[in-house]
Amino acid sequence: MNPIRWLEIIGTFALEAFEELGRFFVLLFQAAYWLFRPPWDVREWFRQMVRVGWDSIPVIFLTCLFTGMVLALQTYQGFQRFHAEGFVGSVVALSLTRELAPVLTGLMAAGRVGSAMAAELGTMRVTEQIDALYTMATPPVQYLVVPRVLASILMLPLLTLIGDGIGIVGGWMVAAGLFHANTFTYWEKTFQYLEINDITSGLIKAAFFGMILAGTGCAKGYFTTGGAEGVGRSTTAAVVTGSLYILLSDFFLTKVLF
Amino acid sequence: MGAENTMPVTSGAAEEIRVESLLKIFDARHVLDELCFSVAAGESLVVVGASGEGKTVLLKHLIGLMSPDAGRVLIQGIDLKTASPSESIEIRKKCGMSFQEGALFDSMTVFENIAFPIRRHTRRKTREIAERVSQCLSLVRLEGIEDRRPAELSGGMRRRVGFARAIALEPEILFFDEPTTGLDPVNTAAIGRVIDHLRRELGVTVITITHDMMLAFRIADRIAMLRQGKFLIDTDPENFRRSDLPWVRAFLEGKLPEGEEDAL
Numbered sequence: 001m002n003p004i005r006w007l008e009i010i011g012t013f014a015l016e017a018f019e020e021l022g023r024f025f026v027l028l029f030q031a032a033y034w035l036f037r038p039p040w041d042v043r044e045w046f047r048q049m050v051r052v053g054w055d056s057i058p059v060i061f062l063t064c065l066f067t068g069m070v071l072a073l074q075t076y077q078g079f080q081r082f083h084a085e086g087f088v089g090s091v092v093a094l095s096l097t098r099e100l101a102p103v104l105t106g107l108m109a110a111g112r113v114g115s116a117m118a119a120e121l122g123t124m125r126v127t128e129q130i131d132a133l134y135t136m137a138t139p140p141v142q143y144l145v146v147p148r149v150l151a152s153i154l155m156l157p158l159l160t161l162i163g164d165g166i167g168i169v170g171g172w173m174v175a176a177g178l179f180h181a182n183t184f185t186y187w188e189k190t191f192q193y194l195e196i197n198d199i200t201s202g203l204i205k206a207a208f209f210g211m212i213l214a215g216t217g218c219a220k221g222y223f224t225t226g227g228a229e230g231v232g233r234s235t236t237a238a239v240v241t242g243s244l245y246i247l248l249s250d251f252f253l254t255k256v257l258f
Numbered sequence: 259m260g261a262e263n264t265m266p267v268t269s270g271a272a273e274e275i276r277v278e279s280l281l282k283i284f285d286a287r288h289v290l291d292e293l294c295f296s297v298a299a300g301e302s303l304v305v306v307g308a309s310g311e312g313k314t315v316l317l318k319h320l321i322g323l324m325s326p327d328a329g330r331v332l333i334q335g336i337d338l339k340t341a342s343p344s345e346s347i348e349i350r351k352k353c354g355m356s357f358q359e360g361a362l363f364d365s366m367t368v369f370e371n372i373a374f375p376i377r378r379h380t381r382r383k384t385r386e387i388a389e390r391v392s393q394c395l396s397l398v399r400l401e402g403i404e405d406r407r408p409a410e411l412s413g414g415m416r417r418r419v420g421f422a423r424a425i426a427l428e429p430e431i432l433f434f435d436e437p438t439t440g441l442d443p444v445n446t447a448a449i450g451r452v453i454d455h456l457r458r459e460l461g462v463t464v465i466t467i468t469h470d471m472m473l474a475f476r477i478a479d480r481i482a483m484l485r486q487g488k489f490l491i492d493t494d495p496e497n498f499r500r501s502d503l504p505w506v507r508a509f510l511e512g513k514l515p516e517g518e519e520d521a522l
Contacts, residue, residue, distance in 0.1 A: 037343075039378065123364075124363075127359065127361060127364070128357050128358075128359065128361035129361050129362070129363055129364070131318075131323050131357070131361060132355070132357060132361035132362075132363070132420075132423075134321075134322070134323060134350070135321050135323070135350060135353065135354070135355040135433075136350070136374065136375040136378065136423075136427075137347045137348075137350035137351040137375070137378070137379060138374075138375075138378055139343070139347070
């Protein structure tokens with residue numbers, strides 16, 4: 001292929017990527033601007049918190065329970081080789097609080113909530129409902145984006161906290177039930193090496209992931225074009241891009257926080 | 259084929275809307291080509307034109323949903339492009355827009371749709387809101403459907419609920435995008451009657467985009483035809499009816515002008 005053509009493809013890709021990132025940040029800045037301006041639609045904020053938080057509990061419960069269980073299963077068998085079974089509780093707790101619970105909660109929420117946001121806002125865009133909001137002197141970002149971003153930033157840490165607890169219990173269930181580990185030792189080692197900073201930094205990460213998944217879902221939906229097909233594209237892109245942004249930012253956040 | 263403007267740009271009343279050299283270009287095509295006109299308070303302007311001539315684009319510029327590439331739109335003296343967010347909100351509270359497909363919020367009932375702007379911008383009590391909603395619905399001949407959802411309504415009903423929502427805040431300026439397309443003659447007449455009532459009794463300024471010449475002649479103080487980004491004619495209904503311009507004749511008689519068969 002002609003090298004110019006290659007350059008063209010790379011240039012187009014780079015431009016699209018920057019355009020997308022720009023839209024994401026513009027929407028987040030606009031949401032920050034409208035967050036502090038009345039009227040505050042508190043009822044809509046709570047409605048979104050229920051959708052993002054409460055409705056996600058079963059998914060997060062199962063995800064973190066089985067992650068804690070498989071983590072204990074793997075580490076117990078591995079640690080047996082050098083008689084370090086007593087540290088399984090510590091490994092499970094540290095892995096979950098510092099890394100796995102926030103990231104898995106973020107990824108699961110990106111799939112469940114981010115896609116729903118993109119689909120909902122995308123449908124509203126193509127059926128002129130967002131235009132209608134604007135003509136009724138209601139800034140669409142204030143009414144649609146602010147509650148979703150706010151709910152995600154507040155709810156993801158709470159979901160992560162639930163995930164932390166459930167995962168650690170899952171680990172204990174496997175260690176005690178399957179490998180007959182001493183329950184007292186398991187819990188003692190869990191709390192011996194677990195520091196409050198491990199939990200709080202995990203929760204800070206979760207809040208960032210909440211902002212990322214809601215910002216991506218809303219941006220994809222808000223700028224949807226192309227009718228029903230466009231809504232489908234936005235929904236898929238919200239999950240893929242949201243998950244990617246979460247995984248990429250996880251590294252940098254971990255570097256900064258720990 | 260020159261433009262024909264037999265009406266003064268504004269009558270004696272205060273100027274409500276002013277459009278100055280409005281330019282919009284899509285893919286090198288001048289959809290709006292330095293368009294200039296103004297609408298006086300209480301006046302009813304109907305814009306007609308063939309499909310794809312940019313009528314809806316014009317309407318979206320007037321309400322601020324689109325930004326012009328050049329030129330400006332002033333609503334009650336405020337430039338929509340440079341207005342602060344709070345100025346822009348205040349202006350839009352005075353405007354109502356009825357969309358072609360209704361643009362109803364499908365997660366809400368009919369009642370919640372119409373009550374939305376009232377709840378958002380007034381401190382009316384629940385009973386007063388309910389009264390205003392049923393008043394708006396009876397104006398569009400749709401009593402008793404408050405609890406239904408948009409998905410349960412026909413296209414025409416959705417349009418009329420959108421119409422009811424547009425007038426809920428008793429706006430000073432109303433924009434209608436194809437208000438009667440797809441409606442039966444009885445409901446078309448009802449919409450015409452409501453627009454007429456709002457204009458004559460309440461002095462509302464009305465801008466309507468339509469293909470429906472019966473409606474245009476019923477509600478218009480001025481009829482303008484948009485063609486190639488400009489107003490080909492902007493005149494009172496009587497002069498419009500008598501115009502010799504080929505495109506106006508074609509529009510009134512429902513046939514292509516001679517020699518223009520390839521233009522559409």
